[in-house]
Amino acid sequence: MMLELLPQQLANGLALGSTYALVALGLTLIFGVLLIPNFAHGEFYMLGAFITYALVASGLNFWLAMTTAVVLVVLIGWIVDRVVFQPVAAAPGHGSGLSLMISALAGSIILQQLATIIWGTEARTIPAPMTGMVRTSLFTITYLQITIIATLAVAWTAVWLVLHRSRLGLAIRATSQNRDAALLMGIRTTRVRLATFALGAALGAVAGALLGATFPIYPSMGVNPVLKAFVVLVIGGIGSLPGAIVGGLVLGMVEVMVAGYGSSQFQDIGTFLILVAVLLIRPQGLFGRAQVER
């Protein structure tokens, strides 16, 4: 049925999946290393979009505006960590997952309200930094979509290089596996925490700025993507970076296919059917390792 549309659907799915993967990459990093279910990640994404919007509106070039937004969101991320998460993590037993999740929701709401006070609830759009598209006989794809896909590739490579080719990355990976053992090995976990939040928040901000040039932006725009990103984490395997990429792309593809060949009303049903299927068949996710108690 309408097989000739398949290449176009795949291209659209790849672009949508790349945005999910970008958001999920930052989320999985913070979750995997610091065990924080950071619902406020959606607000890093939202602030990335709004700060880029505000700077572009004041006359700055889009790419400079995005870079500045990334730096500012990293600073905001550190403040959120200091104010929202560290006091809970310092509690006896390093804070339970539930208290961290409630703190994350509180942080998310506060940031949304602050954005509402500053920018109001009206939806806005960031002028696209580029227009035009590539047309082939099989599909068309916009330059912006290509940029988003390329950004995902660059972000993934950069994060991989940091984690696997630097001392800091080794310390991050060690801390993610066993925080107490990392402390006992003399690893400066405070530095690891700062670096992880910086990377995570930066990825969220980049995703927000790029998506803000495609879709309308509003203070609660981060809620849906962060929920989707949590689904991506479960599909790909919590804390797994390849899992975030593949999970994001799978989710994007499925949503586009369901909407294209079925109905857009069933789009979210497709998402959650995959979630349930993964939980039943491979609960640790596609790239997750089953945990063995020793």
Added chain:
Amino acid sequence: MSLLEIKGVEARFGGVVALAGVTLDIPEGVIFGLIGPNGAGKTTLINVVSGLVKPTAGSVTFAGEGDGPWPIARSVSRGIVRTFQQTRAFLGLTVRENLRIAAVSSPDPSCIEELVEACGLGPVLDRTAGDLPYATLRHLGIALALALKPRLLLLDEPAVGLEAAQVERLGALIRRWHASGITVLLVEHNVRFLMEMSDRVAVLDRGAVLFEGTPTECQERQEVIDVYLGRRHADAAD
């Protein structure tokens, strides 16, 4: 001269008293064995000395510095290093990566090569730590601790789950590094191993020190036999 002085250390978790005023002096250069029944407070005492658990009362003096115990990072920088009953290795990283972490923190990274040889890690350098056989994983944990060049090494049940030949190899490894000047606090349920290894022994019971002396004296003391050794011997006879 004492390297570690533990004075009146108490640790309470809610209504549970894990340590009820423990006082111990551990001289520099010895292997000091710590035994006692399950729940006697042995691991809690190691947790206090290494900075994982804050005591509710009491103090720790290490190498003449008397304001301890200190948080983990500060304890490590003073030379107090520990192993865990399970493992202190990073299970998702390769053995080589585990050792790279140790090399970053080690005051003398050149010792790592010697540790690889002594702990038999050469053939498994590129294997993920989580896939190692149990005994090799325990040796990796000890290698990581030794790489930090501790003045005081706290070993929490290093022989648990090992076969006789592996225990013997572990003993040789501990002796080799002890001979280089490391003081060892050894917690162990394998009484024969502990008595063979230790210069001095203390027995903990219900959070308090029941006895302290040489291994020979320890095995002759009736209250130790009643509380711990008798039970162990009876278990062994079963």
